[in-house]
Amino acid sequence: MDSESLLLSLELAAGSGQGLSPERRAALLTSLQLVKRDYRYDRVLFWGRILGIVADYYIAQGLSEDQLAPRKTLYSLNCMEWSLLPPATEEMAAQMAVVKGRFMGDPSHEYEHTEFQKMPAEGEKTFEDDVVVQVKEETRLVSVIDQIDKAVAVIPRGALFKTPFGPVHVNRTFEGLSLSEARKLSSYFHFRDPVGLKNKTLLEKADLDPSLDFLDSLEHDIPKGSWSVQMERGNSLVVLRSLLWPGLTFFHTPRTRNHGYIYVGTGEKNMDLPFML
């Protein structure tokens, strides 16, 4: 959620039950302004909170002018002092695949994972080395945030538009989705580089508007039904909750410019999703 409209966004996203305490909220309002100034970001988003056993991580992201450019991620334990996280790489994702369970809350905590590496020997497993791989929690944090962003970061259709030169900008004339559109999953896009657009048939592409429909829509997500769309307060607030990464809430007030998403959760993917639907 944008740091500019933090209070309103927190209020709108409160339906999921998790939010921020007044202390943290006040701290965020001040510190995000400083972050914006120091790092010279165009927009600072408060991404959310990852619950750990000992402490929680508060995550913020800074965006430059081009909305789809790789974002800088910062984390903090007390909403005041922010540290920049390294960008996510494929290696990290591979390492993280073996680490399961909750976050500890201590960025220097190391997960130990023993890997069996069988050295080629004559028949017997004599040269079986137990290689203890140590993975730092910070790396895990980076890769989890990256995965969540790639999987479930949401933006409504029309909020961004693509210029012919390439960069993607915030659409200043976006006045919100209409009520009938707000209920359909096809009006929401993934806030990341599109993956499935090239696979669309020409017929489908003919209906698309190249300046607006340049991202993947949510309606083709697998498994189907991994998003829960709810209207709260009658029809005046649309809330999308992801079931794949439980804790991600996207909210939007139709006919207004308010929209945003926040993740408050344990940072674990729900692998049982197909069985739970």
Next chain:
Amino acid sequence: MEYSSTLEQEKENQQLGEAVQPWQEETAASPQDLGPESSGPWEAEWTPDPGPLPRSSLAQTLESGGRVAEQAASSSPTSPQRPLPALARQDIGAPRQLNGVTRGTLDAGTPLSDPPGESADARVSAPPSQSRQDTTPPTQQPNSSSNPSNPKELRPGSVQEEDWSSRQNRAQSGPRASEAAPSTLEIAVQNAKVYLLRDSSKTGLNLYDHLSNMLTKILDERPENAVDILENISQDVKMAHFSKKLDTLQNENEMLPTYEIAERQKALFLQGHLEGADQEMEDEIAENSLPNIMESTFYFEQAGVGLGTDETYRIFLALKQLTDTHPVQRCRFWGKILGLEVNYLVAEVDLREGEDEEEVEEEDVAEAEERDTGDSEADKDEEGELPKPFYKPPQAIPKEESRTGANKYVYFVCNEPGRPWVKLPSVTPAQIVTARKIKKFFTGQLDAPIISYPPFPGNESNYLRAQIARISAGTHVSPLGFYQFGEEEGEEEEEVDSGRDSCEENPDFEGIQVLDLVESLSNWVHHVQHILPQGRCTWFNPIPRNEEEEEDEEEKGEEPDYIEQEVGPPLLTPISEDLEIQNIPAWTTRLSSSLIPQYATAVLQSNVWPGAYAFSTGNLSSAVQWSWRAKLPGIRVATRATSQNSDVSLHHSP
């Protein structure tokens, strides 16, 4: 020759699209009588030229901006080609509905229909001083005059078309008349126009197009007091860019649900204004069956848990409505469970003594079920030829009495504050046992079936009730000493078998320091009975029936001789005894604020049931504890270690 020269100028000004129309309009108006209104010397150039020429000139004017275009009327042979590239260029930009439509028609080969729309808009945007009002009356006159001349090209019923056609008539005469080199005024106007047509770096729109669209819209719709709603019109035009052009149907009842729920919630707020309000107020204050939710909400907010103050207040009122409509002795807001379509708000209620009609009905149902199974077995016997199955289904373990064990409280749910509360049925042990094995999301409809393996005996309301029972048993905790066992239940010998099943508040509780609460988990105890693997809180021994048949069964050797009694942790065990899951403790403690510890609250989060919170302030005056169940749709990792087998069974249960 003039025309050829102007042609070249035209080529130079190719980006200035439909800007010609305004000029044409003005010039159309001006040449004849409106000398003072003329916007400049160039207008003198424009003279109406009836006949086929206007069409081509118009087409050309489309592509080139400014007064120069009219002069290109002579280049009729080349004109048909020009509009198309110009139009193509225009279309590349931000989609413009109106222009697109008009251009579409233009492409169809009738160049005339396009300008009218734009001309109307562009009228105002023309830098020259001509005012709208000035141009409107004059253009009316040319309309009538030009009508007979160009009947075909006009779109029926469009004023602008008439203007335009009249304009083009004028336009033709214009170029011939003008010969003068561009004066400073012309240049100024041209510069101004270039500025207007400059594309915005952020959005790709330009002011000229936007203004022309706006004016077209205004002229099409002719709203009242247009000048007052000008900004809204501007916003609507911008918004219209981004909507698909497909749907022209509009939903009328889109806002109905909002109003509905608002009406219901208004009723909540007004429920206090009944007859005899004074009397009732005294009664209410005396009885006080409602807890102070706002106070608890404040403490939970310190922990970062909460639904928002407004929502909580509405829930408060909804609970009050519950106490008014049902005979409730004590009620509590248990929490919120998220569902796929709708959410559940759950209230834990202690009904007053004597409200037992519901249980009687359910007992009848249970007896009927047993009878049914008896009948089916009889049927099997009658068939005779089929081998008689030796298998006897294990006797259904009866559910606990109301007000005891897992059915100690009655739970009501509603979807949103303002909607009626629905009572959940009591829970049976079989449901709890199955609920432990499955993990399912709640849809939000109470009568939705639960399709799972092992099959769940019941629908969503039963499943919800079973989960509520499990969560209450697992996560309702309080500081040590807040509850104590009653004096009456003193017999220690029976404790092993039945276990104490109730506790009451300790009036002498003095509170525990917040720091102590945070540091050590043994300062917190469960105050709800643990549910045994059997699915009940108190052990039900199915043996007595089997003892009589023991001799027969020993021969068959199918059933065990003795079923071990299941024993669970007794009431008021400290939560430090809770087993770990995946090497993390079952509970996490936090101080709500590290900056101001003297007023902080101790907060407990459950790692077994994510979303369960308990807090306590160590005040001497009031040690409040609350367990809040704001849940994600069904993600639970639950472990129950029974005394029989001490290994931790880790299974995901919804």
